[in-house]
Amino acid sequence: MEIRFEQLSRTWPDGTRALDGIELTIAAGTFCVLLGHSGAGKSTLLRCVNGLESPTAGAVLVNGLRVDRRSLPLLRKRIAMVHQHFGLVARGSGAANVMAGAVSALPLWRVLTGLYPEPLKRKACALMEAVGLEEAHLRRRAEQLSGGQQQRLGLARAFMLDPAIILADEPVASLDPGTGREAMALLRRQARERGATVLCSLHQLDLARAFADRIVALHRGRVIFDGRPEALRERDLAVIYAKGEGAPAGATVGLREAV
Numbered sequence: 001m002e003i004r005f006e007q008l009s010r011t012w013p014d015g016t017r018a019l020d021g022i023e024l025t026i027a028a029g030t031f032c033v034l035l036g037h038s039g040a041g042k043s044t045l046l047r048c049v050n051g052l053e054s055p056t057a058g059a060v061l062v063n064g065l066r067v068d069r070r071s072l073p074l075l076r077k078r079i080a081m082v083h084q085h086f087g088l089v090a091r092g093s094g095a096a097n098v099m100a101g102a103v104s105a106l107p108l109w110r111v112l113t114g115l116y117p118e119p120l121k122r123k124a125c126a127l128m129e130a131v132g133l134e135e136a137h138l139r140r141r142a143e144q145l146s147g148g149q150q151q152r153l154g155l156a157r158a159f160m161l162d163p164a165i166i167l168a169d170e171p172v173a174s175l176d177p178g179t180g181r182e183a184m185a186l187l188r189r190q191a192r193e194r195g196a197t198v199l200c201s202l203h204q205l206d207l208a209r210a211f212a213d214r215i216v217a218l219h220r221g222r223v224i225f226d227g228r229p230e231a232l233r234e235r236d237l238a239v240i241y242a243k244g245e246g247a248p249a250g251a252t253v254g255l256r257e258a259v
């Protein structure tokens with residue numbers, strides 16, 4: 001599905017402008033990475049797509065349909081989120097956490113009794129295999145799994161209802177670099193196979209370069225770069241991660257090495 005931001009602004013009651021006139025169209029099937037220093041507005045932009053935040057001006061349109069109270073029940077069935085801290089039920093089994101990705105499409109009695117339809121169970125098994133989880137992981141409680149395994153569960157859960165849009169808010173921030181790269185590769189492969197549009201905020205420039213079709217950089221709620229990864233130059237990075245703007249620790253060293 002296409003995501004369109006039309007002059008989108010979000011101002012907080014204390015006057016902070018998290019988003020300031022964002023004008024963007026993300027074509028269906030694009031893997032779009034959002035870069036920007038801490039507080040630049042990345043999470044707020046993501047959260048406006050599934051209605052967790054609402055704009056103070058402008059609009060978000062998904063395939064031409066304006067995101068609002070009326071459209072959200074329908075749209076939310078097509079939009080999944082992947083979280084930095086995985087967002088799992090810590091005491092739930094791996095299997096229960098993956099099935100949780102389908103609850104919005106199930107009647108309440110099935111959720112309460114855990115009597116899931118066979119096709120959904122098969123789908124959960126296929127997804128868990130696709131993200132590299134083994135049977136033993138499914139019986140273990142989520143809290144007993146490693147961070148990488150938990151994010152694999154988070155990814156399997158996100159794809160349960162074949163979402164057309166994936167919103168990933170710093171999905172690898174809690175993982176070591178190698179595990180983070182693997183999780184990004186899984187996200188990218190699963191999204192590509194299904195033609196899903198991905199909006200993914202990241203602080204890791206190397207991963208943005210490796211996986212994005214398109215990079216959008218925000219600075220104080222405005223778009224300051226929009227293009228293909230190879231078009232990103234050091235002068236852009238200098239603005240994106242300007243001193244004193246909350247660049248992640250060591251980022252400038254990493255950035256210099258990367259350009």
Ligand SMILES: Nc1ncnc2c1ncn2[C@@H]1O[C@H](COP(=O)(O)OP(=O)(O)OP(=O)(O)O)[C@@H](O)[C@H]1O
Binds near residue numbers: 018036
């Ligand atoms: N509920 C809120 N009330 C007031 N201000 C908020 C609220 N949520 C976010 N902000 C402010 O809005 C701005 C954008 O925040 P946002 O979380 O979107 O940034 P971000 O780019 O995702 O940052 P990070 O990389 O640290 O997650 C920041 O100045 C933040 O302090």
